[in-house]
Amino acid sequence: TGALWAKFNWGSFWNWDPRETSIFVLLLMYGAYFALRSAIDVEEKRALLSGAYAIIAGATAPFFIFIMPRIVGSLHPEPIVNAEGKVHMNASMLVVFLCSLAGFSALYVWMMAIRIRAGRLERLREDEID
Template sequence: MNLLKKHWWKIACVIILFYTIIGGLLVEVPRLNILNETIRNLFFHVPMWFGMVLMLFASVIYSIMYLKTSNPRHDDWAVELANSGIAFGILGILTGMWWARFTWGQFWSADPKQNASAIALLIYFGYLLLRSALPDDEKRGRISAVFNIFAFATYIPLIYILPRMVNSLHPGAEGNPAFSAYDYDNDLKKVFYIAIIGWTLLGVWVAQLRVRMRRIEYKTLFD
C-alpha cells in the first residue's frame, strides 16, 4: 500500500499514455480540410510542447532555488528537467515536421514557427554545452543557472509571441486560427487534455530517474 501511494503518479502516467496512444489511433476525428487523419498528431505533437514548456519552467524554478541556496540537488533537478524539456522539444519538432510534410507539402518550409523553435532549441543546447565546459561544480551550477533563466526568458517570445506577429502556416499565427476555430469536438478534447498530463508526467519521471543516477554517481565518487 505504501508503495502504491509513493508511485501512484507513475502508474497514472503509464495508464494515461496507453489511453493516449490507443485513443489517439482509434477515436473518431473530424474531417477537416487538408488535415484529415493527420489531426491525430494533435495528441502527440501539441501535448509534448505543453510538457516541454512546463518542464523548462520547473527547471528555471530549480535554477532560482539553486542561486538562493547553493543546494546541488536543486542544480541536479534544474539540468535534468531541462534535459527532459529539450528531449520533448526535439520530439515536438520531429512530429511537427511529419505533420508539415502532409499539410504544408514539405518537412521544413522555413516557417517562422519552425525557425523560432529551432533557434530556441539551439539556445538550450548552448546551456548544455556551457555546463559541460565548466569543471568546477559550484561555478557550473551558478553560471548555468543564470543562463537557464536567460534561455527561458528568450524561449517564450521566440515560441509564442514572435510567430504570432507574422504570417505563418502554423495554426495560431496572424491570419491563421488555431484549432479552437475548427470543429474541436468533445472526442478530441477527451484525449488531448489528458495527453498533456501523461506526457508531462513521463518527462518528470525521466528527470527523476536521471537525478537518482546522478546521486548514485556522487556516492560512488566520494565513498
C-alpha cells in the first residue's frame, strides 16, 4: 500500500527516499538471515552463525530506523508525535486513528482468545490420546 500511496502523492512507486531505502535494507537483512539459516545443515554451526548475524544486524537496525532517515532530507512528513510528546493530528484524523486502534485491539483480543481456546483443546486431545 505504501507504493500505491507514493505513486498517488509523489508520482512514482519508488523514490529512493531515505525512509523507503532504510526499510528496504532492513528487509534485505531480514531475508539474508533466513537464507543463512537455511543454507547451513549442521545445527550447531547454523545456530552460532545465525546468532552472530542476528546480533550484528540487530545492532545496525537502530541506525537504519532512527538515524539514516533523519540525516538526509525526506519526502516523508515529520512524525505525528514530536520529541516533546505532543500529537500533531487534526481532530478527524485522530478519530479515525483511535477507532482503528480500538478495532485492531479488539481483533487482537479476539484472536488471542481463539488461540488460548485452541491450545486448551489441543491439550485435552493429547490427554485423551495418552
